[in-house]
Amino acid sequence: MLTTPCPCGTGQTYDACCGPLLANLTQAASPEQLMRSRYTAFVTGDADHLFRTWHPRTRPDDVRPDPATRWTGLRILAAEGDTVEFVAQWERSQWEGGEMHEVSRFEQRAGRWVYVDAE
Ligand SMILES: [Zn+2]
16 A cells, blocks of 8 residues: 555555544544545455444444455445545456445544444
């Protein structure tokens, strides 16, 4: 990773973007930043980051991303208040793929943004 472009698509390097969040060195300053870092965690298979940033009330027992699914792109459509609307592209093979369109809800817990659920 390091100086490679961040998977979340900001155009910044991984180290200047989601890297410090996934390494748990900094906290997301906004729901959009957290959403981007969670997308990157899906790309890199970082279950620790997903666990850490998921509200305990809605968090499934197993947060490991499905290794058969490759996430290939993220577009943020809107970020207002505590919600982020986005489209994430995925593929499972050269024949199977699609887009996931979601409005995610976030909540601040002890000063940290966490993912709650999708509207
Ligand atoms: Zn990023």
